[in-house]
Amino acid sequence: MTNTLSGKSQGNEVPTKKKVTGAEAVVLSLLEEGVDILFGYPGGAIMPVYDELYKYQDQLKHVLVRHEQGAVHAAQGFARVTNDVGVCIATSGPGATNLITGIADAMIDSTPLVCITGQVAKHLLGTDAFQETDVVGISMPVTKWNYQVTKASEIPEAIAKAFYLAKSGRPGPVLIDITKNAQFEEFDFEYKKCEKVRSYKPVEPAEESTLEEAAKLINEAKKPYILVGQGVILSEAQKEFIEFVEKTGAPVASTLLGLSAVSADHPQYVGYLGMHGNYGPNVKTNECDVLIAIGMRFDDRVTGDLSRYAKQAKVIHFEIDPAEIDKNVKTDVAVIADAKEALTRLLPKLENRTHDAWLEEFRACDRLEEEKVHVNDFAPDTKKPKMAEVVKMLSEMTEGKAVIVTDVGQHQMVTTRYYEFRQSVSNVTSGGLGTMGFALPAAIGAKFGKRDREVVMIAGDGGFQMTLQELGTIMQEKLPVKILILNNSFLGMVRQWQQMFFERRYSFTEMDNPDFVKLAGAFDIEAMRVSDRESLHDGLTAMLNSEESFLLEVVVEKETNVFPMIPTGESVSNVRLE
Amino acid sequence: MEKKRFTLSIFTENTVGLLTRITLIFTRRKINIESLTTSASEIDNVHRFTVVFNSSHENAIKVLKQIEKQVDVIKCFCYEDQDIIFQEIALYKVSIHNLHEGNEVENIVRKSHARILAAQPDFLVIEKTGHEYETHELYEQLKPFGLMQFARSGRIALAKERQEVSAMLRDLAENSI
Numbered sequence: 188m189t190n191t192l193s194g195k196s197q198g199n200e201v202p203t204k205k206k207v208t209g210a211e212a213v214v215l216s217l218l219e220e221g222v223d224i225l226f227g228y229p230g231g232a233i234m235p236v237y238d239e240l241y242k243y244q245d246q247l248k249h250v251l252v253r254h255e256q257g258a259v260h261a262a263q264g265f266a267r268v269t270n271d272v273g274v275c276i277a278t279s280g281p282g283a284t285n286l287i288t289g290i291a292d293a294m295i296d297s298t299p300l301v302c303i304t305g306q307v308a309k310h311l312l313g314t315d316a317f318q319e320t321d322v323v324g325i326s327m328p329v330t331k332w333n334y335q336v337t338k339a340s341e342i343p344e345a346i347a348k349a350f351y352l353a354k355s356g357r358p359g360p361v362l363i364d365i366t367k368n369a370q371f372e373e374f375d376f377e378y379k380k381c382e383k384v385r386s387y388k389p390v391e392p393a394e395e396s397t398l399e400e401a402a403k404l405i406n407e408a409k410k411p412y413i414l415v416g417q418g419v420i421l422s423e424a425q426k427e428f429i430e431f432v433e434k435t436g437a438p439v440a441s442t443l444l445g446l447s448a449v450s451a452d453h454p455q456y457v458g459y460l461g462m463h464g465n466y467g468p469n470v471k472t473n474e475c476d477v478l479i480a481i482g483m484r485f486d487d488r489v490t491g492d493l494s495r496y497a498k499q500a501k502v503i504h505f506e507i508d509p510a511e512i513d514k515n516v517k518t519d520v521a522v523i524a525d526a527k528e529a530l531t532r533l534l535p536k537l538e539n540r541t542h543d544a545w546l547e548e549f550r551a552c553d554r555l556e557e558e559k560v561h562v563n564d565f566a567p568d569t570k571k572p573k574m575a576e577v578v579k580m581l582s583e584m585t586e587g588k589a590v591i592v593t594d595v596g597q598h599q600m601v602t603t604r605y606y607e608f609r610q611s612v613s614n615v616t617s618g619g620l621g622t623m624g625f626a627l628p629a630a631i632g633a634k635f636g637k638r639d640r641e642v643v644m645i646a647g648d649g650g651f652q653m654t655l656q657e658l659g660t661i662m663q664e665k666l667p668v669k670i671l672i673l674n675n676s677f678l679g680m681v682r683q684w685q686q687m688f689f690e691r692r693y694s695f696t697e698m699d700n701p702d703f704v705k706l707a708g709a710f711d712i713e714a715m716r717v718s719d720r721e722s723l724h725d726g727l728t729a730m731l732n733s734e735e736s737f738l739l740e741v742v743v744e745k746e747t748n749v750f751p752m753i754p755t756g757e758s759v760s761n762v763r764l765e
Numbered sequence: 766m767e768k769k770r771f772t773l774s775i776f777t778e779n780t781v782g783l784l785t786r787i788t789l790i791f792t793r794r795k796i797n798i799e800s801l802t803t804s805a806s807e808i809d810n811v812h813r814f815t816v817v818f819n820s821s822h823e824n825a826i827k828v829l830k831q832i833e834k835q836v837d838v839i840k841c842f843c844y845e846d847q848d849i850i851f852q853e854i855a856l857y858k859v860s861i862h863n864l865h866e867g868n869e870v871e872n873i874v875r876k877s878h879a880r881i882l883a884a885q886p887d888f889l890v891i892e893k894t895g896h897e898y899e900t901h902e903l904y905e906q907l908k909p910f911g912l913m914q915f916a917r918s919g920r921i922a923l924a925k926e927r928q929e930v931s932a933m934l935r936d937l938a939e940n941s942i
């Protein structure tokens with residue numbers, strides 16, 4: 188096989204021509220793609236590109252993170268709030284391998300990323316040279332596409348293809364590995380945006396017949412039930428989606444990544460699906476007659492036991508990726524398309540319907556959940572505040588309009604349950620991979636992406652310590668990210684499982700923590716600790732009123748559990764309330 | 766679920782690393798690849814992978830979709846044995862010292878429609894093309910004579926039905942750049 192860029196990409200912009208080095212071509216290509224910020228960390232094998240970044244500082248901002256994992260999570264946070272491609276850059280070997288966790292995270296959560304890594308010179312490839320790692324091999328299972336550039340002249344085409352592939356169809360991360368000699372070589376630079384790749388079919392219009400079938404099923408349904416996933420946000424179909432929801436009159440529930448697509452106060456919004464989702468949305472899955480899934484992929488955290496999932500229902504699946512159809516749940520009608528296109532064409536085929544009695548069934552479940560769960564989550568029977576109280580207060584104080592970036596654990600589930608998202612594209616979290624350490628760097632990226640919005644990250648004491656060095660990035664950039672640590676001195680979520688399924692054997696989940704307030708001080712970040720209910724409001728006020736970055740540590744009740752819960756392998760019907 | 770034998774014909778760009786991407790799809794699902802061959806196809810710059818594996822029909826379709834999803838894969842077809850013409854090639858090295866009656870091996874070779882590819886002072890190399898059971902049959906027949914070496918290729922296959930593949934290829938030729 189030949190080592191060339193094949194499956195050639197096609198574009199049609201008028202090319203510009205100029206003699207440059209490969210390194211300069213990297214920067215020029217990024218500029219051609221409209222990139223104005225990237226997150227990275229330098230090193231030997233990427234130094235020529237860094238030298239060019241120095242030159243182009245006024246056009247292309249580089250944010251120096253403190254660990255490459257921070258760079259990739261920041262790029263993810265940026266991509267998630269802007270719906271644009273996030274870009275990160277690292278050196279070869281350890282720099283490149285440090286990106287892998289974030290790339291895997293982006294892959295499973297369909298986040299468009301272009302990751303650029305330096306590589307040893309071409310003549311050293313395969314010799315175990317200093318800082319040589321086969322990052323193309325390592326990243327293969329977790330990238331949508333990757334490519335190693337060994338000649339400068341390949342750079343524009345590789346980068347153009349990378350951006351096109353990252354963003355089109357089902358988005359995802361791509362990686363371009365560039366050998367050092369290619370960064371030094373000179374060539375005639377010309378840039379053409381990629382608009383087509385022969386062997387790649389991003390998305391086609393929905394088939395009319397499937398839309399007809401879907402409309403018929405929806406119009407005739409007695410108990411239709413809509414599940415919304417991130418696909419609706421990625422295709423920017425929120426408006427069409429709400430129209431769809433209102434026309435059908437059906438209850439709508441959200442997946443973890445679909446949260447904020449529909450405002451929490453919408454009368455047909457019934458809550459959140461999955462292992463720690465709301466009671467009604469889970470149990471009613473097994474009572475609806477038509478299940479309409481849009482831009483979601485029936486993750487096992489949503490479905491529980493597949494053999495007992497929505498067996499009674501006709502399933503309609505709107506999905507951009509054909510490989511998701513019938514992967515987990517067998518569908519009756521599959522609409523393979525971009526959500527916005529499909530919904531726009533579906534809407535005129537729908538009759539106006541209402542399903543008040545059916546919606547009321549969900550409300551009855553809500554009341555049960557309130558009675559069984561909220562009573563515990565909000566009852567001031569403990570000395571220390573509970574996570575739910577903190578989140579509820581934050582939700583009220585920000586009117587549900589902040590960008591919320593969560594880490595992974597109990598606080599994540601509590602936040603996604605109790606933060607009432609009122610504005611779309613406001614929920615940034617690691618869904619598919621569940622990556623602890625995600626929140627702090629992702630919040631940095633999110634703030635750069637949406638400077639005009641309040642960005643609040645919420646982490647547990649455990650996950651925060653996985654990437655806390657990024658406080659340095661916040662310090663250097665004077666970035667007004669709000670940091671909320673819900674400190675239970677435990678790896679809370681694991682402790683909950685140990686309590687429930689391992690006879691309370693708390694094996695290595697209790698944590699002695701540093702003084703987070705002092706720690707923030709070392710990074711010149713204002714901070715405050717709150718350990719009682721009475722000062723919670725003041726703490727949150729101080730955090731939200733600050734014009735700068737602010738760390739608020741809330742010492743919460745040590746041993747509380749997140750309910751409802753569907754134990755692993757159980758049916759959604761067996762969601763536990765206590 | 767009942768397992769059957771499936772053959773995938775995968776038409777791809779000729780790119781570095783694609784073999785790994787394709788095999789990873791099997792590896793991840795713990796599906797053992799029975800055989801894999803790759804070669805040029807009838808179209809310039811389009812390569813063909815032929816992969817044979819055992820699985821349930823449902824999983825075979827899931828694998829097919831994951832393969833088609835790869836950027837450099839142009840098209841993937843999934844066949845059962847009755848849908849294709851397929852062959853493998855086997856080579857057998859037999860020691861001459863054990864051939865007491867010279868024409869015994871010759872008879873076997875002739876009857877099984879094999880041929881002698883090379884005759885050296887010490888050994889013969891016999892070639893046989895056929896289905897796996899046929900090349901295996903010859904293996905059993907030659908074994909008593911002291912088989913020194915044996916190698917069998919992966920399967921190569923062509924679809925019986927013409928329509929789908931040829932339409933796709935026509936399409937490709939028009940769009941190729």
Ligand SMILES: Cc1ncc(C[n+]2csc(CCOP(=O)(O)OP(=O)(O)O)c2C)c(N)n1
Binds near residue numbers: 624
């Ligand atoms: C990188 C990584 N390692 C391990 C885990 C497993 N894990 C999931 S939740 C959790 C505990 C999280 O504890 P903490 O960050 O304190 O948050 P809490 O659950 O207490 O809110 C762990 C260890 C993970 N998700 N990610």
